[in-house]
Amino acid sequence: MDKKKEAIHIVIDPTSGIPYYRQIILQIEMAIADGRLTVGRQLPTVRSLAVDLQVNPNTVVRAYNELEIRGLVNTQHGTGTFISDKRVEMSDVDREQILAQLVRGFVSQSASYGFTVHDIIKYLTDYREEGAL
Amino acid sequence: MDKKKEAIHIVIDPTSGIPYYRQIILQIEMAIADGRLTVGRQLPTVRSLAVDLQVNPNTVVRAYNELEIRGLVNTQHGTGTFISDKRVEMSDVDREQILAQLVRGFVSQSASYGFTVHDIIKYLTDYREEGAL
Amino acid sequence: MDKKKEAIHIVIDPTSGIPYYRQIILQIEMAIADGRLTVGRQLPTVRSLAVDLQVNPNTVVRAYNELEIRGLVNTQHGTGTFISDKRVEMSDVDREQILAQLVRGFVSQSASYGFTVHDIIKYLTDYREEGAL
Amino acid sequence: MDKKKEAIHIVIDPTSGIPYYRQIILQIEMAIADGRLTVGRQLPTVRSLAVDLQVNPNTVVRAYNELEIRGLVNTQHGTGTFISDKRVEMSDVDREQILAQLVRGFVSQSASYGFTVHDIIKYLTDYREEGAL
DNA sequence: GTGGTCTAGACCACA
DNA sequence: GTGGTCTAGACCACT
Numbered sequence: 001m002d003k004k005k006e007a008i009h010i011v012i013d014p015t016s017g018i019p020y021y022r023q024i025i026l027q028i029e030m031a032i033a034d035g036r037l038t039v040g041r042q043l044p045t046v047r048s049l050a051v052d053l054q055v056n057p058n059t060v061v062r063a064y065n066e067l068e069i070r071g072l073v074n075t076q077h078g079t080g081t082f083i084s085d086k087r088v089e090m091s092d093v094d095r096e097q098i099l100a101q102l103v104r105g106f107v108s109q110s111a112s113y114g115f116t117v118h119d120i121i122k123y124l125t126d127y128r129e130e131g132a133l
Numbered sequence: 134m135d136k137k138k139e140a141i142h143i144v145i146d147p148t149s150g151i152p153y154y155r156q157i158i159l160q161i162e163m164a165i166a167d168g169r170l171t172v173g174r175q176l177p178t179v180r181s182l183a184v185d186l187q188v189n190p191n192t193v194v195r196a197y198n199e200l201e202i203r204g205l206v207n208t209q210h211g212t213g214t215f216i217s218d219k220r221v222e223m224s225d226v227d228r229e230q231i232l233a234q235l236v237r238g239f240v241s242q243s244a245s246y247g248f249t250v251h252d253i254i255k256y257l258t259d260y261r262e263e264g265a266l
Numbered sequence: 267m268d269k270k271k272e273a274i275h276i277v278i279d280p281t282s283g284i285p286y287y288r289q290i291i292l293q294i295e296m297a298i299a300d301g302r303l304t305v306g307r308q309l310p311t312v313r314s315l316a317v318d319l320q321v322n323p324n325t326v327v328r329a330y331n332e333l334e335i336r337g338l339v340n341t342q343h344g345t346g347t348f349i350s351d352k353r354v355e356m357s358d359v360d361r362e363q364i365l366a367q368l369v370r371g372f373v374s375q376s377a378s379y380g381f382t383v384h385d386i387i388k389y390l391t392d393y394r395e396e397g398a399l
Numbered sequence: 400m401d402k403k404k405e406a407i408h409i410v411i412d413p414t415s416g417i418p419y420y421r422q423i424i425l426q427i428e429m430a431i432a433d434g435r436l437t438v439g440r441q442l443p444t445v446r447s448l449a450v451d452l453q454v455n456p457n458t459v460v461r462a463y464n465e466l467e468i469r470g471l472v473n474t475q476h477g478t479g480t481f482i483s484d485k486r487v488e489m490s491d492v493d494r495e496q497i498l499a500q501l502v503r504g505f506v507s508q509s510a511s512y513g514f515t516v517h518d519i520i521k522y523l524t525d526y527r528e529e530g531a532l
Numbered sequence: 533g534t535g536g537t538c539t540a541g542a543c544c545a546c547a
Numbered sequence: 548g549t550g551g552t553c554t555a556g557a558c559c560a561c562t
Binding site for chain 2: 030034105113119128
């Protein structure tokens with residue numbers, strides 16, 4: 001049993017073509033934007049996240065650095081990295097663009113297996129009705 | 134309304150950061166997935182598409198090449214490039230299992246960005262109604 | 267006897283009529299097939315192999331690329347290219363069926379050239395004993 | 400029920416990378432060399448072979464042309480194409496080279512599915528013992 | 533340092 | 548006419 005409930009669960013998709021550091025940034029941004037990560041919350045340490053995601057620590061460093069440059073997080077040397085009070089400006093359009101990119105990648109991947117958009121919608125609808133999520 | 138019926142209309146966005154050849158692949162895969170490109174249809178010739186998109190012919194070659202390796206298209210030397218059958222030996226049960234696996238992975242990935250199954254279905258449905266892209 | 271143990275030694279034959287990039291692919295595949303290259307091993311870097319073979323780096327890139335698309339190797343950007351696992355989800359029964367299908371096709375193909383199963387086995391056995399190529 | 404028993408059965412492998420016309424030439428050469436095709440025998444007509452192999456008639460024409468240039472066959476306008484009396488010089492080395500090329504392609508293909516040379520030899524040996532050919 | 537992308541242009545092979 | 552291969556060289560991205 002873990003001591004604390006994780007506020008954010010980052011998943012790296014090696015097949016997406018999106019650079020790892022970019023995937024990390026995007027997911028943290030989105031978590032801030034929709035309230036899963038609130039001001040003052042501590043992010044995982046570079047090392048623990050690197051182990052968790054099985055990526056090079058430098059990759060995490062790069063992601064955190066970019067977030068810091070944008071002012072979304074503060075790094076306190078020797079203590080950790082924390083969500084700053086700067087609000088993330090994420091319009092519905094921005095959100096939709098990210099979703100669009102994800103969906104496009106998925107649809108293409110599915111096409112490689114011979115599935116159509118129709119197949120996907122059908123399966124997803126059934127999937128939802130069965131109460132999974 | 135265009136005068137002639139286009140089998141596929143590819144657009145390159147130089148600002149997206151996605152490599153040109155990958156944009157071509159994605160759009161062809163999507164066209165296959167939503168039925169705009171059907172089995173046996175001929176793709177534009179390498180040279181004509183290169184002129185059309187204003188990219189180097191080699192860039193188109195590279196895209197077609199990857200599609201060929203993946204088995205999505207067949208190349209007939211000296212003749213052209215065609216959408217292949219690809220609905221290989223696969224039982225419906227196998228198909229469903231593969232689709233299930235793909236969908237589960239995608240839903241989990243989307244969830245880490247804060248998107249729900251509902252968001253995905255909505256986007257896909259809109260996407261279909263708008264006639265792609 | 268060479269001083270250092272080579273994981274793989276690739277030789278390009280410019281007179282064979284087989285494209286360079288394909289010769290590279292074939293030899294790497296064969297090295298995987300007979301166990302000289304095992305999972306996780308790093309391939310030579312693009313540049314070093316290009317120098318070694320006296321071909322253009324792009325030619326090596328192309329070979330590695332196709333191997334990557336087929337799932338035989340994994341590329342880690344900025345790090346190198348490695349033999350991937352690839353023993354995907356496949357039961358022994360499935361494996362045997364696929365092998366059977368491959369072998370049947372090959373035997374039939376060989377027969378049309380006048381070669382018998384005996385010829386093939388003999389060649390393969392000799393091939394193994396000579397330590398490949 | 401066919402009227403005559405075919406002396407030669409040509410098989411085109413679209414995945415081998417060997418040009419179709421080349422595959423036809425090789426297989427006819429081998430058939431002449433090992434006595435399956437004897438002097439005076441008629442080859443299939445261009446059209447019938449093209450239909451049979453599902454290739455462009457021009458491809459067959461090209462193969463027959465090259466065989467004619469080498470003096471292996473005679474074309475009698477309006478009558479057909481016949482094996483000439485020129486012996487095919489095909490040394491064991493030549494034969495082995497052709498076999499080598501075929502086997503290399505097959506081993507590589509098998510590697511893509513994760514099979515080793517050992518797997519192949521084992522399966523082939525069993526295959527032969529079961530009396531199949 | 534690694535690999536990735538793209539261009540320009542030459543030359544070859546197949547139908 | 549189609550696609551295929553290769554080179555040379557520039558510039559970018561990731562570790």
